[in-house]
Amino acid sequence: MYLYLPVALTSINILIPVGLGLAVGLLSGLFGVGGGFLMTPLLIMFGIPSTVAAATDSNQIVAASTSGTYAHWRIGNVDFKMGLILLAGGFIGGLFGVEAIKVLRATGNADFVIKITYVLMLGVVGIYMFFESLASMKKAKTEEVKAEKESGLGRFLKSLPLQTHFEKSGVTHSALIPFIFGGFVGVLAAIMGVGGGFLMVPVMVYILRMPMHVVVGTSLFQILFNCIEVTFLQAYTNHNVDFILAVLLLVGSTIGAQVGAVFGRKLKGEQLKIILAVIVLVVTVKIVFDLTLSPSMLLSQGGGH
Amino acid sequence: MRQFRVQRAIVLVRERLNTIGLIMGVILSLAAAQDASAELTAKANHDRVKVGFFYHGSSVSVRGVSDPGTDLIVKIASPEQHQMLRKKGKIGGVLWMNVGSITLEQAPAAYFLGSTKKIGEILSGDEMDRNAIGYEALAKRAKLDPAADEQEKAKWFGEFVKYKESSHLYSAEAGKVTVVEKDGKQEYYILMDWPYQAAPEKYTVTVYAAKDGKVIETAEANVLVEQVGIVKSFADMAKNKAALYGLISILAALAAGFGVGMIFRKGGGAH
Structure with a gap:
């Protein structure tokens, strides 16, 4: 059955957005990412204008991450204290990121910087996560994981003020650490125009040393608030949110997020990390191909930003 | 099941509109018969395309009468408007990415042509240019920026048409006009698929009757595409x-x- 989308100004078979929602929602519940890096290009592929695709996806992620946060909260996987500090940092970082974009646009090579940042970030995160989780899977087989030696960086982090114990995550950090790294992700996410879940997850795993399952729940919690803000701004300033499309997407994604949260409990942290790493790498390769192969068309829909 | 019913409903509406169109066409042709100098008539059957919740495109037919022995061209176009598209280019000889944008003025957002035979066989190039018939005529008329020279303009207009055709918004062969001789007059008819991508807008249907490479008469009608309901x-x-x-x-x-x-x-x- 086809429905007409009043803002995207196009007609779509309802099975497409519902199916996409289900698939991306599943990933969201499993890995704690919003999935914008998958959903937006897929929607564009099915004829949705790019500006509407990105805006509507953020509306849909509000539903998926609510569903996912709720599911993870029930099984005790959301560290609200950590989430709120990351969120505060992300919010401030986002403001800087938006300014950075303005400066880049003024110099005229914004698209180049954005694309390259995006590919490098995806590539580095994907490769690092892949090899790290591969190594820790091997190690787990042969011996018990030894207590890690404290590095110089570790000692430095411990010497910072505002040391706080995060009970849910079982870690102690200076509150400045999640705030600063949250801000760092916020800057990059604003520059790349993505939610940044794929960056926030590795920050929590490798820098904040949180257990993978708590990372997923906490990431979803902070994505939820980010996407509420983005949805409102997109609807208010750009008029790009298509409510009908969002509803079709969220029918699938809310259910997918629940299934993902349940399914994720059956997988080990390392397994989750390595699958996410593979997905991130596949997306990286796809973007690299898009950048290097001759496009079939040299013009695309303009407008927006 | 539901979809089937909806489609059926559309067909019924369309048939009714067809009948009305036919009657109108007859009335118009009767009126025209009294005035020998303005014989060409045009009537779009479906002059209101309603974009509702289940809209998935439609069809538009145009019928009317013309002088026997004339060839016909039916053009349906949106008003000319400012359009902006993002442009892809190579950076450093390797990487394809968006490199700025182009803007077009004096080009329609949607453009469909149908005719009795190939338009090149009906009209001379000058006549096509004068009446904005065919992509070449559109290219000459449009203003494209930035374009350093004619060659670059031609290249980017070609890309523009390619983009529009892939979005189902431009077609130079949207359908074939059929003609039937009747009582010393010629009745013509064309049925075009109407793409759901065409935005809500008032479209102008222009029918050109041509003889010996020249347009001898034109007639106009409108198709209004409007959003309704939810x-x-x-x-x-x-x-x-x-x-x-x-x-x-x-x-x-x-x-x-x-x-x-x-x-x-x-x-x-x-x-």
């Missing part, structure tokens, strides 16, 4: 009550997320 409500709200629209979108998403969460818990989830 589609119109949402589109208006997104534009005019943006803050409320944004809040409703967010609240609906939150409610859906919690709702589904509750359902899963009741359904005997992981605990």
Whole structure:
């Protein structure tokens, strides 16, 4: 059955957005990412204008991450204290990121910087996560994981003020650490125009040393608030949110997020990390191909930003 | 099942409109018969295309009468408007990415042509240019920026047409005009698929009757594509009550997320 989308100004078979929602929602519940890096290009592929695709996806992620946060909260996987500090940092970082974009646009090579940042970030995160989780899977087989030696960086982090114990995550950090790294992700996410879940997850795993399952729940919690803000701004300033499309997407994604949260409990942290790493790498390769192969068309829909 | 019913309903409406169109056509032709100098008539059967919740494109037919022995060209076009498209180019000889944009003036957003034979066999190049018939004529008429020279303009206009055709908004062969001789007159008819991608707008149908490479008569009609019902409500709200629209979108998403969460818990989830 086809429905007409009043803002995207196009007609779509309802099975497409519902199916996409289900698939991306599943990933969201499993890995704690919003999935914008998958959903937006897929929607564009099915004829949705790019500006509407990105805006509507953020509306849909509000539903998926609510569903996912709720599911993870029930099984005790959301560290609200950590989430709120990351969120505060992300919010401030986002403001800087938006300014950075303005400066880049003024110099005229914004698209180049954005694309390259995006590919490098995806590539580095994907490769690092892949090899790290591969190594820790091997190690787990042969011996018990030894207590890690404290590095110089570790000692430095411990010497910072505002040391706080995060009970849910079982870690102690200076509150400045999640705030600063949250801000760092916020800057990059604003520059790349993505939610940044794929960056926030590795920050929590490798820098904040949180257990993978708590990372997923906490990431979803902070994505939820980010996407509420983005949805409102997109609807208010750009008029790009298509409510009908969002509803079709969220029918699938809310259910997918629940299934993902349940399914994720059956997988080990390392397994989750390595699958996410593979997905991130596949997306990286796809973007690299898009950048290097001759496009079939040299013009695309303009407008927006 | 439902879709089938809806489609059937559309067909019925269309048939009724066809009949009305036929009657109108006859009336117009009767009126025209009295005035020998303005014999060409045009009537679009479906002059109001209603874009509702289940809209998935439509069809538009045009019929009328003309002088016997004339060839006919039917053009349906949106008003000319300012258009902006993003341009891809190579950076450093390796990487394809967006490199700025081009703007077009004096080009329609949607453009469909149908004719009795190949237009090149009906009209001379000058006549095509004068009446904005065919892509070449459109290219000459349009203003494209930036374009350093004619060659570059031709290249980017070609890309523009390619983009439009892939979006189903331009077609130089949208259908064949058929003609029947009757009582010393010629009745013509064309049925075009109307793409759902064509935005709400008032489209102008222009029918050209041609002989010996020249346009000898033209007639006009309109096709109004308009949003109705729930589609119109949402589109208006997104534009005019943006803050409320944004809040409703967010609240609906939150409610859906919690709702589904509750359902899963009741359904005997992981605990």
